[in-house]
Amino acid sequence: MxxxxxxxxxxxxxxxxxxWTVTPLHAVVAVFMVAIMLRGVLPFxxxxxxxxxxxxxxxxxxxxxVDILETNPPMAGSVYMFGVVLARAIHARPEVVTNxxxxxxxxxxxxxxxxxxxxxxxxxxxxxxxxxWATAVLAILPMYDFGQREHLALVVLxxxxxxxxxxxxRERVAPSAILIAGLCAATTMNFKPYFVFGVGFCIVTAAxxxxxxxxxxxxxxxxxxxxxxxxxxxxxxxxxxxxxxxYPLVRDVYLLLKVPFLAILLMSxxxxxxxxxxxxxxxxxxxxxxxxxxxxxxxxSLGFAVSFFVQGKxxxxxAYPMVALGLLAAGWAISTGDDERAGSHRLRASAMFVVxxxxxxxxxxxxxxxxxxxxxxxxxxxGPRPKILMLSAAAVIGHPxxxxxxxxxxxxxxxxxxxxxxxxxxxxxxxxxxxxxxLEGYIARERAGIVEDFKKQPPDVVVxxxxxxxxxxxxxxxxxLSALLKPYIPVNNINGIEILRRADQARS
Numbered sequence: 001m002x003x004x005x006x007x008x009x010x011x012x013x014x015x016x017x018x019x020w021t022v023t024p025l026h027a028v029v030a031v032f033m034v035a036i037m038l039r040g041v042l043p044f045x046x047x048x049x050x051x052x053x054x055x056x057x058x059x060x061x062x063x064x065x066v067d068i069l070e071t072n073p074p075m076a077g078s079v080y081m082f083g084v085v086l087a088r089a090i091h092a093r094p095e096v097v098t099n100x101x102x103x104x105x106x107x108x109x110x111x112x113x114x115x116x117x118x119x120x121x122x123x124x125x126x127x128x129x130x131x132x133w134a135t136a137v138l139a140i141l142p143m144y145d146f147g148q149r150e151h152l153a154l155v156v157l158x159x160x161x162x163x164x165x166x167x168x169x170r171e172r173v174a175p176s177a178i179l180i181a182g183l184c185a186a187t188t189m190n191f192k193p194y195f196v197f198g199v200g201f202c203i204v205t206a207a208x209x210x211x212x213x214x215x216x217x218x219x220x221x222x223x224x225x226x227x228x229x230x231x232x233x234x235x236x237x238x239x240x241x242x243x244x245x246x247y248p249l250v251r252d253v254y255l256l257l258k259v260p261f262l263a264i265l266l267m268s269x270x271x272x273x274x275x276x277x278x279x280x281x282x283x284x285x286x287x288x289x290x291x292x293x294x295x296x297x298x299x300x301s302l303g304f305a306v307s308f309f310v311q312g313k314x315x316x317x318x319a320y321p322m323v324a325l326g327l328l329a330a331g332w333a334i335s336t337g338d339d340e341r342a343g344s345h346r347l348r349a350s351a352m353f354v355v356x357x358x359x360x361x362x363x364x365x366x367x368x369x370x371x372x373x374x375x376x377x378x379x380x381x382x383g384p385r386p387k388i389l390m391l392s393a394a395a396v397i398g399h400p401x402x403x404x405x406x407x408x409x410x411x412x413x414x415x416x417x418x419x420x421x422x423x424x425x426x427x428x429x430x431x432x433x434x435x436x437x438x439l440e441g442y443i444a445r446e447r448a449g450i451v452e453d454f455k456k457q458p459p460d461v462v463v464x465x466x467x468x469x470x471x472x473x474x475x476x477x478x479x480x481l482s483a484l485l486k487p488y489i490p491v492n493n494i495n496g497i498e499i500l501r502r503a504d505q506a507r508s
Contacts, residue, residue: 024128028110028135032103035139039099039146043369047317048147049400050414051077052094055084065241069413069449071250074239075190075231076149095403102147105155106138109184112159116177120166122293133331134158137324141359143367145317153191154304154321157199160185161300163220164202168209168292173220182223189224190231194307198321199224201303202296209292253418253442256425258312269319272362273305276326279351279358283333286344291336294329301325316366323362330355370396374494379461380405382491382501387457391450391475392465393420397497410459411450418446420469447478454484460502462488467496 054068054077062068064077083098090097110131138158142151163181166173173181185199207215235242264270280294304321311318334351375397379386387408390398395415402409422439425431431439462485466472475481488500 024131027128027132031132031135032107032139035135036103038140038143042144042146042367044095044400044403045144045147046369046396046399047149047414048080048098049095049403050395051080052084052098052403053399053409055081056094059084059088063241065239065246067412069246071246071254072149073190073192073242074235075187076192079149079152095400098147102152102155103139105152106135109138109155109158110134112180112184113162116159116162116166116174116180119172119174120169121171122165122169129335130332133335134328136359137327137331141324141327141362141366142317142320143363144369145320145366148317148320149191150304150317150320153188153195154324156184157188157300158184160188160199160220160224161202161297164206165293165296167215167218168206168296170210170212173218178218178220179223181220183227185220185224186227186231189228192307194310195304195321197306197310198300198303198325201299201306205296205299206292209290209295249418249442253421253439256430257417257421259314261309261312264309264312264314267314267319268361268365269308269316269323272358272365273301273319273323273326275354275358276323276330277301279330279354280326280333282347283330283351286347291333293336294333297325297329297332301329316368320366323365327355327359327362330358370394372397372401375463375497375499376401376404378492378494378499379407379463382461382499386460388461388463389450389454389459390463390465391416391471392463392468392497393417394465394468397463397465408457410457411453413446413449416446416450419443419474423469447481451480451484454481458502462500464498464500465496466498472498 054064054070057068058064058077058081064070064074070077080098083101084094086092086101087094087097113134114131138151138155142148145151159177160181163173163177166177189195189199203216203218203221207213277298280298284290284294301322304325308318308322330351334348334355379388379401385406385408387410388398388402388405389410392398393415397415398409399414401407422431422436422443426436464471464475475485485500487503489503491499491501493499
């Protein structure tokens with residue numbers, strides 16, 4: 001497979017004649033180099049750090065959903081397992097190996113996408129500009145959210161998206177591309193059930209554009225559906241606790257954690273997504289006929305927007321697929337414009353400027369993180385490789401700090417969110433007293449887990465979050481927890497985050 005199409009500024013005859021070209025491979029490699037350098041500067045993602053702990057514990061014999069409390073399907077952790085196994089084999093940091101494997105996944109996804117288009121005129125139309133732009137959207141745009149499940153889900157989906165585009169254009173699809181597309185679409189949907197909207201909207205749009213209902217039943221769709229069913233059966237067989245223990249917890253407690261719909265509509269991510277869609281529609285309006293490729297990508301973006309709004313959390317990484325696909329569609333529409341009129345040139349130049357602004361602002365949005373270096377520096381002074389217990393619902397306080405300090409996480413869960421969600425629901429009046437009483441059982445189970453984990457592996461350091469909640473008062477009102485904390489003395493209080501160490505622990 002060769003990338004032999006020149007990368008040039010679109011829209012000029014000189015560019016099309018190759019007066020100033022850069023090979024697509026060079027452009028893609030340059031973008032990858034920038035993305036790799038960013039990994040050395042940006043902090044490691046909180047949830048990815050936790051999943052590395054989960055994988056390590058599973059390799060050490062602990063059982064997911066029994067010894068480890070996690071609300072996501074097993075696929076969420078499976079994707080990080082190989083990185084942890086490989087890191088142990090070569091004695092490297094799992095974070096470094098994981099990032100490296102994600103870059104390989106992005107490269108592999110782009111290569112498979114390019115190969116799926118090998119019989120298509122789209123490959124020549126796209127050229128190196130589209131390849132470099134796709135690389136930037138997949139490798140740079142995620143910023144702090146690099147490696148999150150939404151990021152990986154979109155990376156994996158790209159070869160399937162190429163096949164949906166081919167179906168929309170009534171073009172030939174190679175048998176190998178059909179098999180890969182089915183596998184990729186299934187993997188994306190197995191991350192989270194919500195992602196069925198993104199995949200499904202692409203399939204429906206492809207059928208509408210092709211004016212052929214048989215596209216809905218294309219072989220790659222049957223393969224994807226079969227693999228999703230097989231995955232669900234495997235969860236029932238190998239992880240029955242996901243349905244008996246985790247699903248009721250998610251249904252009754254986790255789904256209470258939602259941002260008002262109007263607040264999500266007013267978020268920057270929504271505005272950036274809408275701006276990208278407007279750019280695509282403006283460029284589409286100047287075309288002689290609708291561009292099926294842009295429309296399929298827009299449909300996928302809309303499907304992931306539905307996922308973003310339905311989840312209702314408003315978290316940055318939840319918005320990544322919809323914004324990324326919107327930007328991919330905008331980039332495609334700009335790079336493949338075929339109108340030579342002066343007005344069209346001005347429109348495309350304006351679109352390029354707007355898309356660059358959207359990309360820059362989206363990078364800032366996806367780079368949002370909480371700086372916990374002061375807390376980490378203080379804990380580091382208390383001794384090497386500390387065993388840490390955190391009483392907080394804010395996972396960012398403890399992760400990736402515990403891994404950076406090569407410490408041990410003294411808890412079966414990433415953070416104590418059950419009590420905090422119920423507390424906020426009571427405060428905001430979203431649940432009545434009867435519902436609150438029913439949820440007390442979940443709070444009691446979480447508290448019992450804290451006590452059990454504390455006794456099983458007494459921590460060297462306890463971090464109590466009084467900035468975001470009232471964990472200090474909660475512990476003080478609990479006789480058993482107060483007794484467990486008696487051997488600990490306060491060391492520092494950083495913006496309401498109290499740090500305690502064992503009294504018999506030597507100062508460093």
